[in-house]
Amino acid sequence: MGDDYCNAPDIVHDFVPSSRWTEDSNGHYLLVDLPDFKKEEVKLQVDPSGHVTISGEQLTSEVGSYCTYIFRFHQTLTLPPDSDINRVSGNLDLERGIYYVTVPKEPNHQLVI
Template sequence: MDPFSLDIWDPLDGLFNFSISDRETSQFANARIDWKETPERHVFKADLPGLKKEEVKVEVEEGRILQISGERKKEQEEKNDKWHRIERSSGKFLRRFRLPEDAKVEAVKASMENGVLTVTVPKPRVEEKKPEVKSIDISG
């Protein structure tokens, strides 16, 4: 388990009240997010097919908490429509991650392309230090 993730697993969650529609919406509500760390940055990628960037919110809360949320609305049912199958999920999602100390939270960037949200959190640039050499005067 990732020590920075704030996801809380409840073994009884969904045990009761398990209608078909609840299970279908939960697939989207638990949006899957990858988190990769490179020497320069932390990169989060979320597959959010069918969502527009206006339907997704990325925030950094106090305490270095990255929050990604959004909602895919259920398609409106018309009176004369006859549905044969509903497989696309809908519903709200919310994911929160505690960013490590080396995250530059003031420089977070997000982009969305082809249904994939990418959130980039830079790390401070580590300047290579030259070894400090100090000349010592010899007395005597």
């Protein structure tokens, strides 16, 4: 068996994916780097208080190994004040390995200073 045997049933790797915000006149856009993830491995949730949570879990195993590797993340961010939380959506670009979260702006939102 040698090197092909794994003592632990699962080897878990928690990580924080790199992400960045961008914006235009129509909305805010969160880009999350998730190379090698599949659409069904990523979850997007928006709560009424204006927070968005992106989480994911990916199970992999090496050929000839008895180990299962779990790569997972969980990230909660506060949405900008002018966000339309009822229309937030997410889309994974498999080719680029980027998860795009689209946060439309509320129409006629005025910033209070």
